[in-house]
Amino acid sequence: MQFFRKQRISRLNGDRQADMYPHSLQFYGQPPTENISLAEFETFAVDRLRLLKTIENIGVSYVKTSEQYSKKLEAELRKLLFPYRVDVDEKELGKEYEKRRKDHISHFILRLAYCQTEDLRRWFIQQEMDLFRYRFHEIPEEHFQNFLNTNNLIYNSINEEERRIVKLSIIHSNANISAVKLEEMEIYKVPFQDVLDLVRSRKVYLKGGYTYIPHKEIVTVVLNDFRTRLSKALAVTARSLPVVHSDERLQPLLNHLSHAYVGQDYSIQKNIGKISLEQIDNLSLKSFPLCMRNLHKALRENHHLRHGGRMQYGLFLKGIGLTLEQALQFWRAEFVKGKVDADKFDKTYAYSIRHSFGKEGKRTDYTPFSCMKIILSNAPSQGDHHGCPFRHSDPELLKQKLQSYKIPGNGINQVDDCNFSLNHPNQYFAESQSLLNGKDVKREAPAKISGGSQETPANVKMAESTSSAEMDDLELLFQDAP
Amino acid sequence: MSDVYDPASLPDLLPLYYRRLFPFSQYFRWLNYGGVTKNYFQNREFSFTLKDDIYVRYQCFSNQSELEKEMQKMCPYKIDIGAVYSHRPNQHNAVKSGSFQAQEKELVFDIDMTDYDDVRSCCSSADICHKCWTLMKIAVRVLDRALKEDFGFEHRLWVYSGRRGVHCWVCDEAARKLSQSARSAVAEYLSLIRVVGGSETIKKVQLSTPVHPFITYVPVSINVALHYCRAVSCVASMVSDNWVLIYKCTSASPLIRDMLQSDFQKYKTSVKRWESLKKRVKQGSQKNSALLDSEIVLQYCYPRLDVNVSKGVNHLLKSPFSVHPKTGRISVPIDTRQLDQFDPFAVPTISGEEDENYKRTSLGKYVKVFELFVEQMEKSWKGQLLKQSDMQGDF
Numbered sequence A: 001m002q003f004f005r006k007q008r009i010s011r012l013n014g015d016r017q018a019d020m021y022p023h024s025l026q027f028y029g030q031p032p033t034e035n036i037s038l039a040e041f042e043t044f045a046v047d048r049l050r051l052l053k054t055i056e057n058i059g060v061s062y063v064k065t066s067e068q069y070s071k072k073l074e075a076e077l078r079k080l081l082f083p084y085r086v087d088v089d090e091k092e093l094g095k096e097y098e099k100r101r102k103d104h105i106s107h108f109i110l111r112l113a114y115c116q117t118e119d120l121r122r123w124f125i126q127q128e129m130d131l132f133r134y135r136f137h138e139i140p141e142e143h144f145q146n147f148l149n150t151n152n153l154i155y156n157s158i159n160e161e162e163r164r165i166v167k168l169s170i171i172h173s174n175a176n177i178s179a180v181k182l183e184e185m186e187i188y189k190v191p192f193q194d195v196l197d198l199v200r201s202r203k204v205y206l207k208g209g210y211t212y213i214p215h216k217e218i219v220t221v222v223l224n225d226f227r228t229r230l231s232k233a234l235a236v237t238a239r240s241l242p243v244v245h246s247d248e249r250l251q252p253l254l255n256h257l258s259h260a261y262v263g264q265d266y267s268i269q270k271n272i273g274k275i276s277l278e279q280i281d282n283l284s285l286k287s288f289p290l291c292m293r294n295l296h297k298a299l300r301e302n303h304h305l306r307h308g309g310r311m312q313y314g315l316f317l318k319g320i321g322l323t324l325e326q327a328l329q330f331w332r333a334e335f336v337k338g339k340v341d342a343d344k345f346d347k348t349y350a351y352s353i354r355h356s357f358g359k360e361g362k363r364t365d366y367t368p369f370s371c372m373k374i375i376l377s378n379a380p381s382q383g384d385h386h387g388c389p390f391r392h393s394d395p396e397l398l399k400q401k402l403q404s405y406k407i408p409g410n411g412i413n414q415v416d417d418c419n420f421s422l423n424h425p426n427q428y429f430a431e432s433q434s435l436l437n438g439k440d441v442k443r444e445a446p447a448k449i450s451g452g453s454q455e456t457p458a459n460v461k462m463a464e465s466t467s468s469a470e471m472d473d474l475e476l477l478f479q480d481a482p
Numbered sequence B: 001m002s003d004v005y006d007p008a009s010l011p012d013l014l015p016l017y018y019r020r021l022f023p024f025s026q027y028f029r030w031l032n033y034g035g036v037t038k039n040y041f042q043n044r045e046f047s048f049t050l051k052d053d054i055y056v057r058y059q060c061f062s063n064q065s066e067l068e069k070e071m072q073k074m075c076p077y078k079i080d081i082g083a084v085y086s087h088r089p090n091q092h093n094a095v096k097s098g099s100f101q102a103q104e105k106e107l108v109f110d111i112d113m114t115d116y117d118d119v120r121s122c123c124s125s126a127d128i129c130h131k132c133w134t135l136m137k138i139a140v141r142v143l144d145r146a147l148k149e150d151f152g153f154e155h156r157l158w159v160y161s162g163r164r165g166v167h168c169w170v171c172d173e174a175a176r177k178l179s180q181s182a183r184s185a186v187a188e189y190l191s192l193i194r195v196v197g198g199s200e201t202i203k204k205v206q207l208s209t210p211v212h213p214f215i216t217y218v219p220v221s222i223n224v225a226l227h228y229c230r231a232v233s234c235v236a237s238m239v240s241d242n243w244v245l246i247y248k249c250t251s252a253s254p255l256i257r258d259m260l261q262s263d264f265q266k267y268k269t270s271v272k273r274w275e276s277l278k279k280r281v282k283q284g285s286q287k288n289s290a291l292l293d294s295e296i297v298l299q300y301c302y303p304r305l306d307v308n309v310s311k312g313v314n315h316l317l318k319s320p321f322s323v324h325p326k327t328g329r330i331s332v333p334i335d336t337r338q339l340d341q342f343d344p345f346a347v348p349t350i351s352g353e354e355d356e357n358y359k360r361t362s363l364g365k366y367v368k369v370f371e372l373f374v375e376q377m378e379k380s381w382k383g384q385l386l387k388q389s390d391m392q393g394d395f
Helices: A014-020 A038-061 A067-079 A090-114 A118-138 A141-150 A160-173 A179-184 A196-200 A215-239 A241-245 A251-262 A277-286 A290-302 A307-320 A324-337 A342-347 A349-356 A371-376 A395-404 A409-413 A425-436 A455-464 A468-479 B007-021 B024-035 B064-074 B130-150 B180-189 B213-225 B234-240 B243-249 B254-266 B270-283 B292-301 B307-311 B336-341 B356-392
Strands: A187-191 A210-214 B044-049 B055-059 B078-085 B102-104 B107-112 B156-160 B165-170
Touching: A014 A090, A038 A067, A038 A090, A038 A118, A038 A251, A038 A371, A067 A118, A090 A118, A090 A215, A090 A251, A118 A215, A141 A215, A160 A179, A160 A187, A160 A210, A160 B213, A187 A215, A196 A210, A196 B180, A210 A215, A215 A241, A241 A251, A277 A290, A277 A324, A277 A425, A290 A307, A290 A425, A307 A324, A307 A349, A307 A425, A324 A342, A324 A349, A342 A349, B007 B064, B007 B356, B024 B064, B024 B356, B107 B130, B107 B180, B107 B307, B130 B156, B130 B165, B130 B292, B130 B336, B180 B307, B234 B243, B234 B270, B234 B292, B243 B254, B243 B292, B254 B270, B270 B292
Parallel strands: none
Antiparallel strands: A187 A210, B044 B055, B044 B078, B078 B102, B107 B165, B156 B165
16 A cells, blocks of 8 residues: 655755655656746756767666666766766755756657657657656665655565565576575565566565565666656646646747657658669768668678668668669679579569568558667678778777778867757758758858868768767867878 | 246346345445444446346445345346445546546455366266265365465455355455455465366376475365265376366376276276375385375366456456345355355255245345454454544544
């Protein structure tokens, strides 16, 4: 049985801040009720979005519980003035409350921007959960029970006597816990309604309606609770959106915030047929992101690509405007130069090309892969050329390759100042083409590019697509480049 | 004097039943749940099956008196109880679509003897006999123990369905408030054997070490259930007579299976067969055969649950004290303290010739069980009502 204490929100003063934000970590249960300026509204939102995108990026480069991950995330939290520590000195308290207030308000603003579609919600929930998990692990065990209680999670840890009684049963219920490990941790009694997944699969000891959860697993329980609450809250928020959108001060900002993540998926090709096959070699050097440049090169050299490569490159080509007929011609011409005869091509490979254009089978018009998808799924193995070079290649090889592409040193240093962010190979292509052809660039392109060679914009952007992880290595490299 | 039940006589018998025998007072006290929550009884859905198979849903009543009057007027052949809704069920069309929601209902379980057809050789489909009724006793023991001790549910009413099974109504407040997802989690926790339509697809029981405490308790429950059974190892004997079952269970251990096959040809008594089974299992060196004998017993005895019955908050289930139209038997509560004495064939039927007083007496002991059940619950509501009135400041 859970009993809920109502949190009372009183007027602003120092003590009130202590009431409002007793912890650096919160469940965002109550929305903020004060007035803030538009400027603060915008800054807070943008900063939190930056934070969440960083979380997404480092989550891809590092194991989420590793030290490097924690270090990177802490650095970002400090930089953006978000709370990152549980134990705070007396004299730091004022600043700390400011950070917690920012954390609180920015979260709620982003809810407005990210509640609208399933995809947006999913992304938002994922990053917020990762942030929560990180902060949760930073809570020292002494503060833990207090944290639970402040957030109305009435999970009590059990005393010695009860431990003795239930110890063996817990070990028998849970394949992950040995007797030795169990000795070292607290055990909490959690009502079964809060851990349905464990109950369903009978992976937990259940007695009298309570499950016995060792500390190690309590994070899963709390995280699930967090996810459920947030998911429900987003659904509620979505219903009140029309009112929010009618405020014309907020609407443009909120739209910008949500598009900053999703962007296009490049499935609707506006440039169909505008690319000729003869142009591809040249384009690959000028406007292709590194991954696609590699794939094209490998295809030309080997007259063949494996399935992963065909998918990634083939869909990219579709995204830049190749028609089905062109694609068939392109691949056929190349494969025939290799070991595949025309007949075999028509019988096997042609089918899958048509399939990816949505002309066969269940007729899904597959969309070109985004960077995230390339990085996270289907890692390349020996003999493959697909994947993301900034993620999947050997760093040494990568350095050499980039050197050979003549990336100027100062291009890299300006990356941090740009608001340009790359999430999609086709985005790279589109922006690069825009820049080269002198068209208006809708995004804030890197304004401080030095050097005028045609290679520069494309290659600078190529460098920008690195995850912040690789940034350090590259910076070192290019300080000495000619 | 006993008489054969004739379904055609229902229209004549039911009026008497609803006028004199149906325990309206206890029934209302139950479903009203002490009046702690406003409109709890009024928002409850009932469904009636009337003469000529006419089925009406969304029936609801304002109080006990209205319930009595309507039931006596309509004389339903069958009564189902559904959920407590957000509005009066008979208003479900008038309410804005989406707002009419099932909010609470007892957690229920339905054990049907047909789901044991793969293991019982004495009867099949709708028939039951004393031999296979033992399986029902086991089911009640196993589930009742788990509901009480693992989940902490205190108010559990077991009811004979009138023909070939039992139902369980878990009436604790926490149970009534469970979401669909929670209900299915409870049902899955309690399931070892998946019933997926038709005996061929029943999942085999597979145990892994360490064995979850829940499972450890099952044999204990089985043994308690069989306490009065005089055979040396009652279940063991039933099992060892069932070669088809053993064949299926040993598919992963063909060596053991071959040895058993020859043993069974040699030994003809069930005692000897069971002993040989245990011996072979011990001899088997593979990891997956270590618990084979337990698996076989569980495969035979373990209750088959239909998760779909338990998971729906709006699911309609046959009401206690409803009549079974095909058998004429009344769905009576089972006294779990005297489970072994329960005889489904001795349950009163709604037949014509016995005198009303006789009927009232024979039904009486089951009404008593029901009364006790309601009284137990009333104790817990009293505490709640006090708390409520304290909070509101009435004295």
